[in-house]
Amino acid sequence: MNTPIELWPADRFDINYRQPLPNLGQRLIGPTAGSFRVFIRNDLAGPWTDESDYYLRGLASIEKPALIYEVEGHDVQIFILEEEAEAFEAVRKNRLQCLEAGDVHGGLGSDSLALPEDVVYNLDQLPHTDYSRKFLLLNRCNWQDEWTSQLRGETFISASAQTIAGDVIFFKAHNNCFFRINLTHEWSHFLQKPTSAFDAPNRHPEEWSAFECAVDIEWRLWMPPDSEYALKAYNEHWAVIGQEFLHWLGRYSVDVTKNAPLRTFFWSRAFALELREIPVHRRPVCFNHLLARALLSERTVREYAERELDDIKNGKGTVYEAHAKAGTVERLLAMVKEVEGYLEAELEHSFLESLFASEFATILSADSLICGPPPQTQEPHVGKAA
Numbered sequence: 501m502n503t504p505i506e507l508w509p510a511d512r513f514d515i516n517y518r519q520p521l522p523n524l525g526q527r528l529i530g531p532t533a534g535s536f537r538v539f540i541r542n543d544l545a546g547p548w549t550d551e552s553d554y555y556l557r558g559l560a561s562i563e564k565p566a567l568i569y570e571v572e573g574h575d576v577q578i579f580i581l582e583e584e585a586e587a588f589e590a591v592r593k594n595r596l597q598c599l600e601a602g603d604v605h606g607g608l609g610s611d612s613l614a615l616p617e618d619v620v621y622n623l624d625q626l627p628h629t630d631y632s633r634k635f636l637l638l639n640r641c642n643w644q645d646e647w648t649s650q651l652r653g654e655t656f657i658s659a660s661a662q663t664i665a666g667d668v669i670f671f672k673a674h675n676n677c678f679f680r681i682n683l684t685h686e687w688s689h690f691l692q693k694p695t696s697a698f699d700a701p702n703r704h705p706e707e708w709s710a711f712e713c714a715v716d717i718e719w720r721l722w723m724p725p726d727s728e729y730a731l732k733a734y735n736e737h738w739a740v741i742g743q744e745f746l747h748w749l750g751r752y753s754v755d756v757t758k759n760a761p762l763r764t765f766f767w768s769r770a771f772a773l774e775l776r777e778i779p780v781h782r783r784p785v786c787f788n789h790l791l792a793r794a795l796l797s798e799r800t801v802r803e804y805a806e807r808e809l810d811d812i813k814n815g816k817g818t819v820y821e822a823h824a825k826a827g828t829v830e831r832l833l834a835m836v837k838e839v840e841g842y843l844e845a846e847l848e849h850s851f852l853e854s855l856f857a858s859e860f861a862t863i864l865s866a867d868s869l870i871c872g873p874p875p876q877t878q879e880p881h882v883g884k885a886a
């Protein structure tokens with residue numbers, strides 16, 4: 501399959517997997533009673549000398565009673581605090597009433613708290629759910645926000661976070677498009693490290709160190725839409741590149757791949773290494789889409805790297821030159837070759853064909869337009885001129 505990269509159709513990468521709303525709750529098991537440890541803010545006022553000062557004097561860690569849901573098809577638990585259960589139940593009731601009244605959206609929207617059942621189909625669309633076993637939905641803001649706001653010098657409100665234990669917490673999450681984005685953002689963090697702990701080891705150290713280098717090279721040339729956040733730290737940059745790559749709309753994935761080929765490739769290579777480990781029977785519904793996206797990244801970066809190498813050989817100066825001389829591009833090509841073959845071998849042939857089916861038709865008709873009709877054999881002119 502040697503289709504030029506500019507012809508890869510972005511909308512064919514869309515992930516349109518949705519469960520009918522009334523069915524969502526059917527895959528929840530429970531709830532059973534349990535608990536979850538959260539931090540509670542006391543009355544003491546800041547400012548704080550540092551983060552540990554904030555945690556030591558401003559917060560108390562408390563084990564709160566919680567309701568725990570299990571999910572059919574995933575080895576995870578979804579928690580809500582008992583003291584907040586009423587708020588979730590009210591949303592659920594309202595939604596069911598809307599559905600009964602024929603409103604297919606079931607009261608969904610930006611003012612509707614995300615329920616445990618809303619986590620279910622978002623989990624289905626993750627590459628896998630092995631990273632985090634516990635998801636907590638809170639109807640309150642992140643206790644960390646006050647410290648982050650002091651640090652940044654402006655109000656900061658976070659939507660979700662990883663914990664040191666490797667759990668995921670959503671803060672006042674609404675069942676809108678950002679819910680899935682935030683979930684994939686956290687998944688992307690887990691692809692780098694198993695927990696948010698500062699000294700947690702990297703899962704893919706080679707790809708991570710190459711990614712940091714790629715950020716240095718590329719960031720001035722193109723930034724993802726969530727750019728302010730991506731510039732906070734290398735690990736946030738990694739998570740944002742991942743959230744774009746995993747976006748349900750193919751054009752976001754294609755955009756990040758084409759505009760940030762190095763960053764996307766190193767992220768995607770770590771990602772592809774994870775995909776290989778998923779047993780066939782546990783592959784997600786969008787496995788082919790994800791594989792095809794990784795394949796596009798592999799192709800894009802190869803084209804880019806080969807062009808850069810040619811430029812260097814021909815003595816053309818580029819912004820990448822210094823890095824390229826240091827061996828970045830050579831290393832990159834070596835890494836591309838290492839994963840070569842896997843993605844295509846695993847991608848279902850029928851999916852690859854469907855990806856390009858109409859494009860081939862377009863290319864053929866475009867060619868015939870450019871070249872005109874095939875030449876006709878000219879008969880010798882025997883008649884008389886009129």
Ligand SMILES: [Zn+2]
Binds near residue numbers: 685
């Ligand atoms: Zn983050």
